[in-house]
Amino acid sequence: MLLPGSEILIATKNAGKVKEFESLFRDKGLTVRSLRDYPDIPDIPEDGETFAANALIKARAIALRFGVAVAADDSGLCVDRLDGAPGVYSARYAGEPPDDAANNRKLLDELGKRAAPAQGPAPGGPVYLSPARFVCAIALVDKHGEPVAEVEGECEGVIIDSPRGERGFGYDPLFYVPELGRTLAELTMEEKNALSHRGRALRKLWDMLDRK
Ligand SMILES: O=P(O)(O)OP(=O)(O)OP(=O)(O)OC[C@H]1O[C@@H](n2cnc3c(O)ncnc32)[C@H](O)[C@@H]1O
Ligand SMILES: [Mg+2]
Numbered sequence: 383m384l385l386p387g388s389e390i391l392i393a394t395k396n397a398g399k400v401k402e403f404e405s406l407f408r409d410k411g412l413t414v415r416s417l418r419d420y421p422d423i424p425d426i427p428e429d430g431e432t433f434a435a436n437a438l439i440k441a442r443a444i445a446l447r448f449g450v451a452v453a454a455d456d457s458g459l460c461v462d463r464l465d466g467a468p469g470v471y472s473a474r475y476a477g478e479p480p481d482d483a484a485n486n487r488k489l490l491d492e493l494g495k496r497a498a499p500a501q502g503p504a505p506g507g508p509v510y511l512s513p514a515r516f517v518c519a520i521a522l523v524d525k526h527g528e529p530v531a532e533v534e535g536e537c538e539g540v541i542i543d544s545p546r547g548e549r550g551f552g553y554d555p556l557f558y559v560p561e562l563g564r565t566l567a568e569l570t571m572e573e574k575n576a577l578s579h580r581g582r583a584l585r586k587l588w589d590m591l592d593r594k
Contacts, residue, residue: 446527
C-alpha cells in the first residue's frame, strides 16, 4: 500500500487540503486523487464527535464506494478562550454552506465577546486574542474499509486580531506562529507543511507504514 508510483484517493473536497496533500504525497512519489475529481459524490455526514471518528467515517464511506484504499483527513481549529471551539464544527462554524471568510469573522466576533486580557506581544506586533491549535486526524483504510492506520498531528499557535497573508486556506490568516512571527497564511507551502498539523500527521503515517 502507498507504493511510490501508485496513486492514493483522498476523501476530501477541500481544495486547500488537496493542494497540501499533493505536495506532501509528491515527496513520496505518489499521485493524489480526491473527491474534487468526483463532484457528483454527495457530502458524507460527519456526525462523529472527534476528528479521528470523522476521518474514519469519510475514509470508510469512500473506500466502500470505490473499492480502493482511501485516506481521509478531518481537521479543525481548537481555541483555548472558546473552550476548544470550533473543533469538529470548524468547517460550518458560521453556518452552511462552509465559508472561510464568514468562519474567520465569526471567530473574531466570538473572541471579541469574551473580553480577553491583553495577551499581545511587543508593541507594534499583532494583538494575541487566544492560544489555539490546529488538529488533523488522518485515517487510512484498505479497499474493504478496514482501518490500516490512524494518526493525528497538531500545530500550536495564537489567534490574532486581524488577518495576515494570502496563502493557505481556512483559518490560516488568523493563526499566528510566534516562533516565526508570521501567520500560516504568510508561509510558503513547504514552510507550512514542515510544521502544520497535516504535515505532522502524515509524517507519523509514513513512519507507521515504514514499520509495517
Ligand atoms: O471534509 P472535507 O471534504 O475534508 O473538507 P472540509 O473543509 O469540510 O474539512 P473538515 O470537515 O476537516 O473541516 C476542516 C475545517 O477546519 C479548517 N482547517 C482545516 N485545516 C486547516 C488548515 O491547515 N488551515 C486553515 N484552516 C484549516 C478548514 O477551513 C475547515 O473549516
Ligand atoms: Mg468536512
